[in-house]
Amino acid sequence: MIEVSSTFQLFVVFMIILYIIKRPRIGKNEPPFVPYTIPILGHTYDYLFNTKEFLKECKEKYGDCFSIYIFGEVVTILSRDSLTEVFRNHNDFDMSSATRETFPLNRLLPYGGNNVPFHAKTAREQVSGKLDINIDIAQKYLLEGMEKWIGDCNEPKVFYKTWNLVNCIIALPIANILVGEEAASHEDLVKALGDLAFDLGPLLVIPPILFFIHKKLHEIVVTLPFKFGWNPISRHRNIVKNRLSPVVEKRLKERKELGDNYKPYNDLLEYYMNQPDFDITKPNNLLYHIDNLFAITFASINTTSRASVDALYDLAGRPELLNELYEEALTIDKECNGLVTLTEIQKMVKLDSFVKESLRFGGSLITLPHYVISKSYTFSNGFTVPGGRMTKLYTNDMLMAKESFGDDAEEFKPFRFLNRNSPATKVDRSYIVFGGGKHACPGRFFAINETKLFLHKVIMKYKVSTESGKIEDKMLIGPSTSPSQGGLVFENREAASHKDLVKLFGNFASGSNINNSANFHQKLYDIVITIKCRDIPMSMNVGNNGF
Numbered sequence: 019m020i021e022v023s024s025t026f027q028l029f030v031v032f033m034i035i036l037y038i039i040k041r042p043r044i045g046k047n048e049p050p051f052v053p054y055t056i057p058i059l060g061h062t063y064d065y066l067f068n069t070k071e072f073l074k075e076c077k078e079k080y081g082d083c084f085s086i087y088i089f090g091e092v093v094t095i096l097s098r099d100s101l102t103e104v105f106r107n108h109n110d111f112d113m114s115s116a117t118r119e120t121f122p123l124n125r126l127l128p129y130g131g132n133n134v135p136f137h138a139k140t141a142r143e144q145v146s147g148k149l150d151i152n153i154d155i156a157q158k159y160l161l162e163g164m165e166k167w168i169g170d171c172n173e174p175k176v177f178y179k180t181w182n183l184v185n186c187i188i189a190l191p192i193a194n195i196l197v198g199e200e201a202a203s204h205e206d207l208v209k210a211l212g213d214l215a216f217d218l219g220p221l222l223v224i225p226p227i228l229f230f231i232h233k234k235l236h237e238i239v240v241t242l243p244f245k246f247g248w249n250p251i252s253r254h255r256n257i258v259k260n261r262l263s264p265v266v267e268k269r270l271k272e273r274k275e276l277g278d279n280y281k282p283y284n285d286l287l288e289y290y291m292n293q294p295d296f297d298i299t300k301p302n303n304l305l306y307h308i309d310n311l312f313a314i315t316f317a318s319i320n321t322t323s324r325a326s327v328d329a330l331y332d333l334a335g336r337p338e339l340l341n342e343l344y345e346e347a348l349t350i351d352k353e354c355n356g357l358v359t360l361t362e363i364q365k366m367v368k369l370d371s372f373v374k375e376s377l378r379f380g381g382s383l384i385t386l387p388h389y390v391i392s393k394s395y396t397f398s399n400g401f402t403v404p405g406g407r408m409t410k411l412y413t414n415d416m417l418m419a420k421e422s423f424g425d426d427a428e429e430f431k432p433f434r435f436l437n438r439n440s441p442a443t444k445v446d447r448s449y450i451v452f453g454g455g456k457h458a459c460p461g462r463f464f465a466i467n468e469t470k471l472f473l474h475k476v477i478m479k480y481k482v483s484t485e486s487g488k489i490e491d492k493m494l495i496g497p498s499t500s501p502s503q504g505g506l507v508f509e510n511r512e513a514a515s516h517k518d519l520v521k522l523f524g525n526f527a528s529g530s531n532i533n534n535s536a537n538f539h540q541k542l543y544d545i546v547i548t549i550k551c552r553d554i555p556m557s558m559n560v561g562n563n564g565f
C-alpha cells in the first residue's frame with residue numbers, strides 16, 4: 019500500500035516538473051496562441067481525433083496564422099499568405115530537420131542518402147529531365163505490371179488492398195529507370211524497392227507521444243526494434259546489393275574493355291557510377307550508393323502510386339467521368355496505334371485536369387513541417403515566430419481556397435483546369451501539392467506523366483468501378499489521409515461489351531426495347547465504340563447516325 023502511494027507521489031511530482039518545464043512560452047508579437055484547458059496535453063487530443071473541425075474553428079477565430087500546443091511543444095500552423103512565405107524563404111525554414119524528428123531517415127540510411135540537394139539534382143536531371151526515354155520504359159513496364167497484377171479480368175475481379183496493387187505496378191517501371199533492365203529483371207529487387215516505403219510507413223503514423231518528455235526519446239524508441247533485428251532496410255539493402263554487385267562489375271569490365279566505345283546505360287545506376295565518389299573498392303562504397311538509391315526510391319515510388327490510386331478511386335466512383343475520359347483516351351490511342359509517347363500524354367488534357375483535381379483533393383490537412391532555422395522570422399502580416407519553432411502547413415486549407423479556385427473550390431470538378439493553361443505539373447502560390455519555391459518537387463514532371471500513362475492504360479483496358487457503387491472517401495488518420503480500402507472492380511472492356519451486346523440483342527429480340535429505339539441505338543453505339551470499332555467518328559450523333 020505504501021509502495022503504491024509513493025509511486026503515485028513520484029508520478030505527481032514528475033507531472034508537476036513536466037508541466038513547469040514544458041509550459042508554453044509565447045513571445046511578444048507572436049501569432050495568436052489558441053487557449054487550452056488540459057495541462058500538458060494541450061490541444062493534442064483535438065489535433066489527433068477531431069482535426070478537421072478543430073483546425074477550421076481555430077482558423078475562423080484566430081486567422082491564417084495561429085499557434086497550438088501539441089505533443090509538449092508550441093507549433094505554429096500556417097495557411098494562405100504566411101504558408102507561401104515558408105516556400106519563398108528557404109533560408110529561414112527547413113523541412114529536412116523537421117521531418118527527421120518523426121522519421122529518422124539518417125538513422126535508417128546510415129551509409130548515405132541524406133544529401134537532399136544531390137537527390138533533387140538527380141531527380142531533376144535524370145528522372146524528370148529524361149522524360150522521353152523514361153516514358154518509353156514506363157509504358158513497357160506498366161503494361162507488364164498490369165498484365166501481371168491485374169490480369170485480363172474477362173470476368174469482373176475485385177481488389178481490396180488497391181494501394182499495394184498499384185504500388186507493385188508503379189514500382190516496376192521506376193525500378194527499371196533507377197537500376198536498369200538487367201538488375202530490375204529480378205523480382206526480389208523490384209519488390210524490395212516497391213516495399214521500402216510501405217515497410218517504413220508505420221514509423222510515420224506512430225504518434226510522437228514521447229515528445230511530451232523529450233523529442234530524442236521518440237527517435238530512440240522508434241528505431242529500437244531495428245537494433246533487435248526488425249530492420250526492413252537492411253533486409254532490402256542485402257537484396258539490392260546482391261543484385262546490383264554483378265551488374266556493376268559487368269559494367270566496370272565493359273568500360274575497361276571497350277574504352278571510348280562503351281555505350282553508357284540510361285539509368286540512375288550509370289549516373290551513380292559516374293560520380294567522382296563512386297569506388298566500390300572502398301569499404302561500404304556500394305552501400306553508400308544503395309542508400310542514395312533508397313532515398314530516391316522513397317521519394318518516388320510511394321508518392322506516385324498514391325497519386326495513381328487516389329485518381330483510380332476518384333474515377334471508379336464516377337462512371338460518367340470514366341466514359342468521358344475513355345473517349346479522349348480512345349481518340350489519342352487511335353492516333354498512335356496504342357504506342358503512347360510524351361507527345362500523346364501531353365494531348366491528354368482532360369486526363370491532366372482530372373489528375374490535378376484528384377491531387378488537389380488528396381485530403382491531408384497538415385503536411386510539410388518546417389523548423390524556423392533563422393534567429394526569428396517576421397511574416398508580412400507582422401507576426402514573429404522565434405528560431406527553433408516548429409511550423410506546420412495547413413495545406414488543405416490553401417488547396418480549398420475560394421480566392422484561388424473559385425466559389426466551388428470544395429466541389430470535385432474534374433475538368434476545372436481544362437483550357438486554363440494550368441497543367442498538373444505547374445506549381446503556383448495556391449497549388450502546393452508539390453510544395454513550392456526552391457524545393458518544389460523536382461520529380462513531378464515524371465510523376466504526373468507516369469500517373470497519366472498508367473490511368474490511360476487502365477482506362478483503355480478496363481471498366482473500373484467501386485464495389486460499393488459510390489464515391490469512396492479517403493481514411494482520415496489524424497491530420498493525414500490514406501486511400502480508401504473499399505473494393506475496386508476491374509472488368510475487361512471488350513469482354514464486358516460483348517456481354518452487353520448479347521444482352522442488348524436478347525432484350526431486343528424479346529421485345530423489351532421495342533418501344534425505346536433511341537435508347538437501343540445509344541446503347542448499341544456505346545458498345546460498338548468500346549469494342550474498338552475505331553472507324554466510327556467519336557463525334558457521331560446518335561440522332562443522325564443512320565443506325
Ligand code: HEM
Pocket residue numbers: 105113134135137138141145146314317318319321322325386450451452453454455456457458459460461462464465466
Ligand atoms: C505524385 C508524386 C509526388 C508528389 C505528390 C511529391 C511531392 C513532393 C513534395 C510535397 C515535396 C516537398 C517540396 C517542398 O519542400 O517544397 C517533394 C520533394 C521532393 N521530391 Fe517529390 N513528389 C512526388 C514524386 C516524386 C518523384 C517521382 C521523385 C523522384 C524521381 C521525387 C523527388 C523529390 C525530391 C528529390 C524532393 C526534394 C527536393 C528538395 O528538397 O529540393 N518526387 N515532393
